[in-house]
Amino acid sequence: xxxxxxxxxxxxxxxxxxxxxxxxxxxxxxxxxxxxxxxxxxxxxxxxxxxxxxxxxxxxxxxxxxxxxxx
Numbered sequence: 890x891x892x893x894x895x896x897x898x899x900x901x902x903x904x905x906x907x908x909x910x911x912x913x914x915x916x917x918x919x920x921x922x923x924x925x926x927x928x929x930x931x932x933x934x935x936x937x938x939x940x941x942x943x944x945x946x947x948x949x950x951x952x953x954x955x956x957x958x959x960x
Contacts, residue, residue: 915939 892913900908908914909930918929918936929936 910939912940912943915943 896911896913899911900914909918914930915936917923918931919933919940921929921933923929931939
């Protein structure tokens with residue numbers, strides 16, 4: 890859902906300098922998937938760090954959400 894809805898809408902309306910930090914753009918750059926005649930937004934290690942940051946943020950958010958508050 891994220892890629893089809895949110896990231897598609899953001900990539901249409903946001904400037905390119907922000908779009909290159911989106912998770913699927915970083916993931917595609919990390920494995921070398923780019924459009925015909927396009928250059929990747931960053932080098933592979935940088936896109937791997939961006940993608941790892943999204944993964945860590947999702948992990949932390951999941952840990953916070955499922956934290957039990959009952960004794």
